[in-house]
Amino acid sequence: MFRSGRFVAEHLDSVAPEQVQPNGVDLTLDAVFEQVSPGRIGTDGKEIGDREEIDADDGVYHLPPGGYVVRYADLIRIPEDHIGFLYPRSSLLRNSCMLDTAVWDAGYVGRGEGLLEVYHDIELEAGARIAQLVLAEADHEGTYEGSYHGENIE
Numbered sequence: 549m550f551r552s553g554r555f556v557a558e559h560l561d562s563v564a565p566e567q568v569q570p571n572g573v574d575l576t577l578d579a580v581f582e583q584v585s586p587g588r589i590g591t592d593g594k595e596i597g598d599r600e601e602i603d604a605d606d607g608v609y610h611l612p613p614g615g616y617v618v619r620y621a622d623l624i625r626i627p628e629d630h631i632g633f634l635y636p637r638s639s640l641l642r643n644s645c646m647l648d649t650a651v652w653d654a655g656y657v658g659r660g661e662g663l664l665e666v667y668h669d670i671e672l673e674a675g676a677r678i679a680q681l682v683l684a685e686a687d688h689e690g691t692y693e694g695s696y697h698g699e700n701i702e
């Protein structure tokens with residue numbers, strides 16, 4: 549069963565009322581990066597390529613077509629007995645952009661990242677809502693202890 553937005557909000561730090569949706573919580577944009585060196589995924593592990601942070605102009609990112617790594621501002625804690633799924637805000641799709649996301653594991657804590665695909669120039673303001681996190685009840689064995697556990701927490 550998918551949980552309500554109010555339930556999801558209980559597992560994020562400092563959620564503004566406008567972020568809470570009927571079925572989930574909107575995540576906001578913290579930073580935008582451009583990858584500048586190759587990454588690697590092998591049988592023996594993975595390496596993430598270097599990135600350069602893109603400057604916002606008076607708090608607004610002006611993004612030409614391309615692929616960008618975005619970091620969400622919201623600190624997320626996926627509770628035990630749950631799994632998280634993140635979806636793009638439909639206004640992104642309606643503006644010829646897409647946010648690619650993966651599974652959010654039970655036990656994960658951090659400020660996560662996603663891949664923003666831009667097919668037409670777009671302006672995104674820092675702090676703008678760009679995605680929606682939903683939580684579903686799920687069986688699992690163990691909890692997330694991977695390399696991204698605790699990421700982007702100062």
Ligand SMILES: O=c1ccn([C@H]2C[C@H](O)[C@@H](COP(=O)(O)OP(=O)(O)OP(=O)(O)O)O2)c(=O)[nH]1
Nearest residue numbers: 649650651652653656660661662692694695696
């Ligand atoms: O769009 C997403 C989806 C998930 N995550 C977070 C939550 C998730 O629990 C964690 C790890 O994701 P995954 O298990 O897919 O990472 P991996 O590439 O398999 O790395 P590791 O082996 O370290 O887990 O990253 C994101 O930041 N963005």
